[in-house]
Structure formats: structure tokens, C-alpha cells
Amino acid sequence: MNPNELGRRQFMRHAAAGAAGAAAMRLCGPLGVRAEGAPRIKVGLMLPYTGTFAPLGTAQENGGKLGGRDVEISKVDDESEPGKATDNINRLINRDKVDVVIGTVHSGVAAAMIHVTKAAGVLHIIPNAGLAAATGPLCAPNIFRTSFSNWQSGFAMGSVLAGRPKVRKVVTLSWKYAAGEEFVKGFRDGYGKGGGQIVKDLWVPFPNVEFQALLTEIAALKPDATYAFFAGAGAGKLLRDYAQAGLKDKIPLVGPGFLTEGVIAAAGPGAQGVETCLHYADGLGTKRDDAFRAAYAHSFNSTPDVYAVAGYDSGLLLKAGLGAVNGDVGKKKQIWVAMETATIDSPRGKWRLSKAHNPVQDLYLRRVVGTENKYVSVAVKALDDDPAMKNACKMA
Ligand code: PHB
Numbered sequence: 001m002n003p004n005e006l007g008r009r010q011f012m013r014h015a016a017a018g019a020a021g022a023a024a025m026r027l028c029g030p031l032g033v034r035a036e037g038a039p040r041i042k043v044g045l046m047l048p049y050t051g052t053f054a055p056l057g058t059a060q061e062n063g064g065k066l067g068g069r070d071v072e073i074s075k076v077d078d079e080s081e082p083g084k085a086t087d088n089i090n091r092l093i094n095r096d097k098v099d100v101v102i103g104t105v106h107s108g109v110a111a112a113m114i115h116v117t118k119a120a121g122v123l124h125i126i127p128n129a130g131l132a133a134a135t136g137p138l139c140a141p142n143i144f145r146t147s148f149s150n151w152q153s154g155f156a157m158g159s160v161l162a163g164r165p166k167v168r169k170v171v172t173l174s175w176k177y178a179a180g181e182e183f184v185k186g187f188r189d190g191y192g193k194g195g196g197q198i199v200k201d202l203w204v205p206f207p208n209v210e211f212q213a214l215l216t217e218i219a220a221l222k223p224d225a226t227y228a229f230f231a232g233a234g235a236g237k238l239l240r241d242y243a244q245a246g247l248k249d250k251i252p253l254v255g256p257g258f259l260t261e262g263v264i265a266a267a268g269p270g271a272q273g274v275e276t277c278l279h280y281a282d283g284l285g286t287k288r289d290d291a292f293r294a295a296y297a298h299s300f301n302s303t304p305d306v307y308a309v310a311g312y313d314s315g316l317l318l319k320a321g322l323g324a325v326n327g328d329v330g331k332k333k334q335i336w337v338a339m340e341t342a343t344i345d346s347p348r349g350k351w352r353l354s355k356a357h358n359p360v361q362d363l364y365l366r367r368v369v370g371t372e373n374k375y376v377s378v379a380v381k382a383l384d385d386d387p388a389m390k391n392a393c394k395m396a
Contacts, residue, residue, distance in 0.1 A: 040072045041322065041329055044092035046103030046113065049077040069327035074098055078109050085112035093120050099329040100125065102314055107131035107150070107179040114138050123321070123335065127314040128307065132182050135358035136389030140396060141336050144357045146313040146344075148279055150179050151186035151386040153256035154229075156277035156363035156379040158190020161225060161254065168196050171223040173214060173238075175230060176203040183229035183256050186386065191227075199223055204230075209237045215245040226251055231258040236266035243270035260368050261306050271368045277379045280306040280348040281364040282372035292347035304347075305373075313346050320344070356393035358385045 074096040076088045085108075092098050093116065100123045104110050110129035117124035118140040126134055126143070130150035134143065161167045170191060174180035180203070188198060199221060202214045209230075218226055226247070230238045235258060242253050248270060253259075257278025264271045282303075292312070296304040304312075317339055324338035325331040343352050344359075351361040363380045366373040384390065 038069050038327065039329075040070045041100070041327060042072050042074065042096065042098040043318075044074045044076070044096055044098030044101045044103075046076045046078050046088055046092060046101060046109075048080045048105055049075065069322075078104050078106070080104075080106040080109060082106070082108035082112055085109040086116060089113045089116045093117070093122055099123065100318060102127055102311075102318075104129055107182075108177065110134060111138070111178070114140075114143055118143060121332065123332070125314045125317060127310045129179075130182065131178055132386060132389045133392075135354070135356040135385055136392040139356045139393035142332070144317060144339055144353065146317050146359065147310040148361070149186075149358050149385045149389065150182035150229075150256070151189070151389070152358075152361075152363060152383055153258075153277050153279070154183040154186025154188075154227075155190040155386070156186075156365075156383060157227060157254055157256060157275075158187040159193065160190075160275075160277060160365055160379050161227075162191050162194025162196060164194075167224040169199050169221075169223045170196060170225050170227055171200050171202060171218055171221055172198060173202045173211075173218070173226055173228040174204070175206040175234065177206040180206070180229050184227075186256075187227050189386070207234060209234045211238055211241045212245075215241060215247060218251065219245065219247060223251060226253050228253060228255045228259055230255075231261070232263065233266070235259045235261075236263040239263070239267035239270035239274065241270075243268075257306060257366060257373065260366075260373055264368055264371055264373070272370075274368045275365060275376070276368075276373065277363050277365055278306055278373070279351075279359070279361045279363055280309050281366040281375035283375045284348070284364075285375070286347075286349070288345065288349075289347040306348075309346065309348050313344055313348075316344050316346065317342060354384055354390060355395070356385065356390050358389075360384045 074092055076092055078085060078088050092101055101117055102125045103113060105128040107129045110126055110131055111133065114134060121142055124143045126145040128147050130148050132149055132151055135145055135149060172184045172187060174184050184201060228238060242248055254275050257276040259276050260271055260274055293304055296308060320342035321335040321339040325334050340353055343350055349362050351359045354360050360382055362378050363383050365376040365379040367376050
């Protein structure tokens with residue numbers, strides 16, 4: 001398989017976020033009685049699609065409603081290709097004339113989308129991409145994120161290791177693109193508080209997965225832990241290679257939750273015991289999460305992961321906005337204010353948005369046990385975003 005093909009596959013799993021966004025419309029149910037003849041709400045999904053995206057169509061057919069109105073869904077496959085992003089988002093806005101855009105996964109694609117949605121004043125909900133600037137210098141009244149900033153999960157893992165007196169020396173290993181650099185910055189900010197040292201940052205060009213030379217370097221550096229960001233198939237390969245290189249039992253591998261999210265089966269024994277931090281975990285054991293998981297399993301015949309929850313939360317946030325105006329998409333400012341001030345009763349725990357429109361949320365420490373990213377503890381309670389980004393956000 002060539003690296004580009006691998007890169008595309010790495011994001012296949014994440015497409016579930018969009019599926020769940022549509023699922024949310026079904027799971028949330030109608031908000032009220034539909035006004036006869038009221039126009040449909042047009043939702044544009046711009047995501048990395050795959051053939052496994054069938055649940056979307058199902059959700060639409062089952063009559064998703066928002067603000068009491070029927071929902072019409074337009075889809076564009078963004079292929080995780082920043083170079084095609086501007087054309088793709090323009091297609092949704094100019095050709096399909098959508099009222100709302102939901103997307104996407106890849107930070108580079110999301111950045112290009114934001115430039116267009118910001119100028120057009122079209123409501124834009126980001127269900128995954130964690131790029132710092134989205135809720136920093138690029139922030140806008142119509143741009144909202146329901147997932148996370150990359151910094152947040154890095155910071156949480158850094159804070160956990162900062163609290164472990166035996167972990168004095170850490171090496172980081174990550175894909176070299178915007179998101180990877182932000183995951184490492186967050187880790188550095190969290191870990192630095194404990195007085196430990198990051199002895200080296202190692203990088204792999206995105207979407208390559210050739211780790212051998214770097215694993216040899218890690219073995220020579222002998223850190224107390226390796227912190228790594230990879231996702232999807234890239235993460236699965238790193239977990240396998242790390243174990244095969246004989247490092248797993250000597251130098252614990254940790255990371256933001258994407259390192260193990262959706263790849264436990266593919267990683268085999270290499271994933272077992274690996275600790276990560278994320279805003280969702282298996283086995284939270286709350287009534288809210290148990291109900292969501294049961295409903296999701298019933299609808300999609302699979303177990304929800306963080307991507308499913310982020311998509312679901314996009315539906316909840318949109319519901320809060322459109323519910324406040326009875327689905328009248330013309331009342332833009334009222335919709336944005338309702339979204340801004342909503343408390344989202346998410347399966348992952350209640351959260352609200354910061355002034356920059358990024359979730360302020362609990363970050364969990366998880367450990368891979370069997371097929372699950374099992375809840376261990378709350379790593380950081382109600383974590384806000386990187387202060388540097390918050391300060392850089394000037395809402396127009
Ligand atoms: C991102 O590009 O922001 C990104 C991609 C995949 C992840 C997380 C973040 O799993």
C-alpha cells in the first residue's frame with residue numbers, strides 16, 4: 001500500500017463523526033411540530049467519506065428534523081486534501097446553498113473551510129479537527145467546535161506525566177503537520193509544569209508510517225516515556241512496530257487518545273495497557289452515556305467512539321441553536337447566541353463553549369484493556385483551551 005493510500009485510510013475511521021452527526025438528528029428526535037410548508041433546513045456535510053458511511057443515508061430517510069423542520073443533507077467528500085478544500089466548501093455554499101456546514105476531520109482542510117464560511121457568514125460546526133487557530137486567530141461568531149483543540153488532549157497527557165515523579169525524561173514522536181505540532185505543544189505545556197524534560201521531538205512527514213529509524217533512536221535515548229500522536233491506520237502501525245521493536249515493556253508509550261481510538265483490534269497486543277487522554281472514554285458508567293451507547297448500538301449495530309460522540313454533540317449544539325428560533329435559519333445572530341450559551345448534555349459529560357467557541361470539558365485518562373479505552377480517572381477537570389489561542393480570538 002502506498003503512503004497516500006495509507007493516509008486516506010487513516011482517516012476512514014474518522015468519517016464516523018459525520019455519520020454520527022446525522023445520527024444525532026435521528027437520536028435527538030424532532031424538536032417540535034413541523035410548521036406546514038416551512039422550508040427545509042439544508043445541512044452540508046464535508047467530511048472524508050468512505051463506503052462505510054451508509055448510516056448517513058439511513059438517518060436522512062428516517063426523517064431527521066431540527067427546530068421542527070425537515071432536514072436535507074448535502075455531502076462532499078473532502079478526501080483529507082487541503083488543496084481541494086476551497087473548491088469543496090464553495091460547492092456546498094454556492095451550489096447547494098446550505099444553511100449549516102458540518103466538517104471536518106483534518107486540520108488543514110478545516111482551516112481552508114473556515115476562511116470561506118467566515119467570509120460567507122454561514123454557520124459552521126467543526127466535529128473533529130482540532131486546529132488551534134479555529135478557536136484562536138480564525139475564530140468568528142458563526143464558527144463553533146464541538147470536539148476539542150489538539151492542545152487540550154496533549155496538555156492533559158502532559159499533566160498526567162508531570163505528576164509521575166519517575167517520568168523525568170520524555171521523547172515525543174508525531175506526524176509533522178499542524179495538528180501534530182499542536183498535540184506536542186499541548187503536551188509540552190502540561191508536562192513542563194512538573195519539571196521534567198522533553199529530550200527530543202521526533203517527526204514523521206504526514207502521512208508516512210516508516211518508524212524504524214526513529215524507534216532505534218528512541219531505544220538509544222532511553223527516555224522514561226514516549227508521547228506520540230498518530231491516528232487511524234498510522235496509529236495502529238506505530239503500536240505494532242513499537243511492540244515489535246521490543247520497546248513496549250521498557251519505555252511506556254502514551255499519547256492523545258487518537259493513538260488508540262478505533263485501532264485497538266488492528267494494533268493487536270501492541271495496544272494493550274497503552275494510556276492516553278481524551279474527552280471520551282469507554283466505561284464512564286454514567287446514566288447519560290449508558291443510554292447513548294444503548295441507542296447507538298440499536299441504531300448502528302456498533303459501539304460508539306469519540307468520533308461518534310463528537311458528531312452526536314454537533315447535532316445537540318445545532319438543536320440548541322435552531323430550537324431557539326423554531327428552525328428559522330434567517331435568525332442567524334439568535335441562533336449563534338443560543339449555541340454560545342448552551343450547556344450540552346453530552347454522553348461524555350456536560351460541557352459548554354468558551355468565548356472562542358471551543359468546548360471547556362473534562363479530559364479523561366484511559367488505558368487500553370481488551371477492546372476498550374477504559375476510563376481510569378479525570379486527568380483535568382473542565383479544561384479550557386490554550387490561553388495563547390483564547391487571547392488571539394477577537395470576535396468581530
Ligand atoms: C486534525 O487534523 O486536527 C486531527 C486529525 C485526526 C485526529 C485528530 C485531529 O484523530
